[in-house]
Amino acid sequence: MxxxxxxxxxxxxxxxxxxxxxxxxxxxxxxxxxxxxxxxxxxxxxxxxxxxxxxxxxxxxxxxxxxxxxxxxxxxxxxxxxxRSRKPRLIIMVSKFDHALLHLLYQVKVGWLNAEVVAIVSNHEDSRATAELEGVPYHYWKATKDNKPELDEKLLNLVRETDADLVILARYMQVLSDTISKRLYGKVINIHHSFLPSFKGAKPYHQAYERGVKLIGATAHYVTPDLDEGPIIEQETERVTHAMTAEDFVAAGRDVESRVLARAVKSHVEARVMLNGHKTVVFG
Missing domain, CATH: 3.30.70.260 (ACT domain)
Incomplete structure (x- = not known):
């Protein structure tokens, strides 16, 4: 037996x-x-x-x-x-930058991430070919300032229809509504291209470049109504120098983001992350 x-x-x-x-x-x-x-x-x-x-x-x-x-x-x-006999089901949301998406799909393919990607959602068409190659349903949802309630309903319906366990914002460059953040609390992970709590919001690598930092990083965290303030799951830094351009910072950051997000997702699907108020307990 x-x-x-x-x-x-x-x-x-x-x-x-x-x-x-x-x-x-x-x-x-x-x-x-x-x-x-x-x-x-x-x-x-x-x-x-x-x-x-x-x-x-x-x-x-x-x-x-x-x-x-x-x-x-x-x-x-x-x-x-x-x-553990049931593979966790993932919805990945992405905009134009697909490096974190591609890394997640690879880690699922090789079995390091024991999960199933049940949908890819984007506000652009750029990743449709990737989804078709992987055999994953692709949902293009144009995002405007006026259709947030419609997108909220679409996402909640998709979570129900696919029986998804986790929504991953793999450089999805749209802010989720308070409604979604509250309804799916603890079930949405975002990768922020900065070592939080520094350099929040848009273009954090350019902010870091202007400040002349020597370390950049990435942060994976649960999404809450407070932008970039959710409980942190995983972080990593990368050393940079004065000789690098802002574009060099971005390139170095892409690798860090991909690794950090994948580790955070792995910890979540293996039930290693426990919420502790505004913080997390992450068992290695």
Whole structure:
């Protein structure tokens, strides 16, 4: 009999006995723990935990949740169970710059990113050929200042129709509405071409160039109604010099953006990211 893989994530007020109670219940159903991480945020008093485990394939998610219920109720734990046999479903949104999109598609193709791209959305036609080559449905939605409510409805419908788990803004150069940011909170990741909180908004590499910085970077974060203020998942920097032009900064930044976004998406689909107020807990 083959095993099924699951990931359990949980959070609650920190107190003695949580790990013991949860792992004891898992042991009672024959679970084999493959990976366990925990973190106590002393400032907020919150406890976070991620457990990857396997069980016999005859065990269902409902049975696992039922077995865990006494421990979850006892410590007032908020928990989520992820079945690893189901590939997370991704919607990628892109404008003209397609480097981050291409990198994600490649990482899915080679299996480093265990997910399925179910749609590509763009406000330009530039990436249609890429979508057709990959066999991914392509949705061209012209964006204007007057049709935001229409695009909101289209995106929410697409998420429902495709049963998507995550929306990725892979250099999608349109600001999502407050409605979308709130409705899909924790399910939309953006790559910002700057090392936040510095150089927000348009042309951050040019801003960095004008300031003569020696490091540029990229930031992947969850989208919130506050522009470029969402909880940060992943960041990376790249050294630059006075001899480089603004265009050199942009070129160096493209590589960083692609890597940072891919790592953030991987962490999310593997249930390694847990929201902690305005911050995140990211288990490696």
């Amino acid at each position: 083959t095993d099924r893989a699951f990931i359990l994530t949980l959070t609650c007020v920190d107190q003695p006995g949580i790990v013991s109670a949860v792992t004891t219940e898992l042991a009672s159903i024959g679970a084999n723990i493959a990976e366990s991480n925990q973190y106590w945020d002393r400032q907020t008093g919150q406890f976070f935990m991620r457990i990857a485990f396997t069980v016999n394939s005859d065990k269902t998610g409902e049975e696992i949740n039922r077995a865990l219920k006494p421990a979850l109720d006892r410590f007032e734990i908020k928990a989520a169970l992820t079945d």
